[in-house]
Amino acid sequence: SPPPPSSVNGPAKAGMKDFLHISDFDKATIMKILDRAAEVKAVIKSGDRAFLPFKGKTMAMIFAKPSMRTRVSFETGFFLLGGHAIYLGPDDIQMGKREETRDVARVLSSYNDIIMARVFAHQNLVKDILDLAKHATVPVINGLTDYNHPCQIIADALTMIEHVGRLEGTKVVYVGDGNNIVHSWLLLAAVIPFHFVCACPKGFEPDAKTVQKAQQAGISKIEITNDPQEAVRGADVVYSDVWASMGQKEEAAHRRQVFQGFQVDENLMKLAGPKAYFMHCLPAERGVEVTDGVIEAPNSIVFPQAENRMHAQNAIMLHALGL
Ligand code: CP
Numbered sequence: 001s002p003p004p005p006s007s008v009n010g011p012a013k014a015g016m017k018d019f020l021h022i023s024d025f026d027k028a029t030i031m032k033i034l035d036r037a038a039e040v041k042a043v044i045k046s047g048d049r050a051f052l053p054f055k056g057k058t059m060a061m062i063f064a065k066p067s068m069r070t071r072v073s074f075e076t077g078f079f080l081l082g083g084h085a086i087y088l089g090p091d092d093i094q095m096g097k098r099e100e101t102r103d104v105a106r107v108l109s110s111y112n113d114i115i116m117a118r119v120f121a122h123q124n125l126v127k128d129i130l131d132l133a134k135h136a137t138v139p140v141i142n143g144l145t146d147y148n149h150p151c152q153i154i155a156d157a158l159t160m161i162e163h164v165g166r167l168e169g170t171k172v173v174y175v176g177d178g179n180n181i182v183h184s185w186l187l188l189a190a191v192i193p194f195h196f197v198c199a200c201p202k203g204f205e206p207d208a209k210t211v212q213k214a215q216q217a218g219i220s221k222i223e224i225t226n227d228p229q230e231a232v233r234g235a236d237v238v239y240s241d242v243w244a245s246m247g248q249k250e251e252a253a254h255r256r257q258v259f260q261g262f263q264v265d266e267n268l269m270k271l272a273g274p275k276a277y278f279m280h281c282l283p284a285e286r287g288v289e290v291t292d293g294v295i296e297a298p299n300s301i302v303f304p305q306a307e308n309r310m311h312a313q314n315a316i317m318l319h320a321l322g323l
Contacts, residue, residue: 037315052082105135139320178206190217
């Protein structure tokens with residue numbers, strides 16, 4: 001008979017934890033994951049291949065939408081620490097079509113030690129990643145939903161610690177659409193104190209409940225504005241993302257009109273000041289949300305940021321597996 005459905009982080013996952021939303025974790029846990037990421041990164045960079053905590057373990061990776069960074073960073077990171085990852089693209093899964101999420105969760109749990117999923121409620125692939133986590137008996141890692149992108153934000157925090165020197169007390173200014181990246185920054189700001197500003201066009205503000213949650217936590221200064229020039233003054237980091245997902249061609253054309261004035265260019269970075277770093281979760285559309293000059297400037301840290309996806313996720317998986 002099938003195993004009983006587990007609750008998220010419930011008894012069926014004793015000693016193991018899902019990684020679904022930044023808000024599921026306290027500051028000490030997030031800092032521990034970040035310390036672990038730095039340690040594991042140092043081991044991998046040293047060329048030492050004897051650290052194999054994932055040896056004999058397998059991971060199922062569900063991708064309802066394309067990915068380069070998330071797929072390759074998870075697969076490479078898991079492999080470098082001894083594990084084997086299995087890619088399941090949209091054609092490999094029936095989840096949300098005719099097969100129920102709870103069945104997929106149970107079957108994949110019987111083959112694998114951990115599940116990573118990029119799923120979208122609006123595609124009806126799963127109502128929410130919570131559904132998958134609820135029915136899986138192994139840890140589920142959120143590899144991006146339409147609501148948030150917690151693995152990206154842990155990698156971003158690691159990158160800020162390495163380059164800015166700290167995350168606490170910094171000013172992070174996001175310029176663009178109030179999307180899943182912004183939601184994850186807001187959830188982080190509810191746990192760790194820093195100044196977070198989202199500068200977006202009217203009508204593209206982040207989810208109001210998430211803004212409220214971050215503000216009510218009373219830990220960080222949170223601002224939502226429509227004025228990028230004013231927002232970036234004194235920023236430690238100016239952060240951008242594509243104005244529309246790479247697949248949304250018609251929406252992209254519309255948004256290019258609406259987002260006029262929200263491009264991160266050399267003038268905006270000058271207002272931010274000489275010490276401000278530029279970050280972007282990538283993929284970027286050069287010449288659209290960010291100029292080529294900004295992404296190639298010495299204070300652009302987008303490539304170390306992308307590399308840190310792998311190290312952050314290794315630490316997240318070690319934590320999820322209780323290793
Ligand atoms: N930043 C990010 O998640 O990139 P991919 O879509 O390539 O995975």
